[in-house]
Amino acid sequence: MEKENNPLSGYIMLFVTFLLLAVTLFLFIGMRNLIGLASLLAFLIMLPGFFYVNPNSSRVLVLFGDYKGTVKKNGFYWVNPFFTKQAISLRARNFDSERVKVNDKVGNPILIGVILVWRVSDTFKAAFEVDDYENFVRIQSDAAVRKLAGLYPYDNFEDDEAEITLRSGLDEVNHALELNLSNRLEIAGINVIEARIGYLAYASEIAGAMLRRQQATAIVAARHKIVEGAVSMVEMALEDLSKRNVIDMDDERKAAMVSNLMVVLCADKDVSPVVNTGTLNH
Known part of the structure; x- marks a missing residue:
């Protein structure tokens, strides 16, 4: 399971490293080459231990196959130089x-x-x-x-x-x-x-057929609404004519009126009116 690692501050260890470098130079100047070489080697070994973590980032620390934790807090740090440090972003x-x-x-x-x-x-x-x-x-x-x-x-x-x-x-x-x-x-x-x-x-092989099917379904649904509204309007018209005694119609004339109104209300195109100059029966 994940565990958080809190390493040493990189700034402190940076000061220690520079101090070690100064000691190394002093030893070489003093002709103490063997000790100075050992000090230089220690300085070089310490350098890979520095790393930094950006906001919403992390570093997974592993030492020779052993998981040592994850650094999630952003900053500048120093760890064992032999650690491998895998960067994993925590951003969305x-x-x-x-x-x-x-x-x-x-x-x-x-x-x-x-x-x-x-x-x-x-x-x-x-x-x-x-x-x-x-x-x-x-x-x-x-x-x-x-x-x-x-x-x-x-x-x-x-x-x-x-x-x-x-x-x-x-x-x-x-x-x-x-x-x-x-x-x-x-x-x-x-x-x-x-x-x-x-x-x-x-998919492209059936898209055209399905589009036509959707269009047909939409047309049927629209027609259903149109017919439903037309029936209601015709029913209302007949009731109003009957209540107001505008005209007395038998069943045959009512059927003709219903047919004409349904054609007018349900037609796709504008209906051309036909003026009857004769009687209602001719």
């Missing part, structure tokens, strides 16, 4: 995946991509549980998207019982995607801040 990162072609729940080929916002929360897991945590994020995001697409239909054209679809149920789908990715990336110490579908469309 964006990942916009490539658009992959997968089949939805009912088998339709679709193109889908995900936008992921993530950051490293456990440096030990990120450094030692997986080979390359950045590549791990990319591969697991692709796997999560493929699994998600197979759980929901793109739309409810062929699955009338589907309450959640990829196109309409974005909140539920994004929540499921975020939960899936969180479980997958936990092994690498990755915290998923946000995950959502960034691109969604039918």
Whole structure:
């Protein structure tokens, strides 16, 4: 598990190093070459121990395969020169995946991509549980998207019982995607801040057919509303004429009036009026 390391201040050790360098020069001047050489060697060995940590960054310290902790506090430090110091960023990162072609729940080929916002929360897991945590994020995001697409239909054209679809149920789908990715990336110490579908469309081979189907569905729905409104208007017109005794019509005349009003109200184009100069029966 991750543990925090608090190393020595680099400024203090920098002063010690410069002091050691001064002693080395003094020894060489005093012709004490053997002691001066040892002092110079100690000076050179101490130099690799210096390092710095930027804000929202960290350094994982390892000594010959033994994990010694992680430095997260920004500053200038000095540690054992034999430590290896792996830099791991703690900043939030964006990942916009490539658009992959997968089949939805009912088998339709679709193109889908995900936008992921993530950051490293456990440096030990990120450094030692997986080979390359950045590549791990990319591969697991692709796997999560493929699994998600197979759980929901793109739309409810062929699955009338589907309450959640990829196109309409974005909140539920994004929540499921975020939960899936969180479980997958936990092994690498990755915290998923946000995950959502960034691109969604039918694959090119069926996009035209599905577009025509969507248009037909929209036209049918619009016609249904038009007819429903027209029926209400005709009913209201007949009731008003009957209440006001404007004209006394039998069933045949009512049928003719209903037919004419429905044509006028439901027609796609403007209706050209026909003026009848005869009687109502001719």
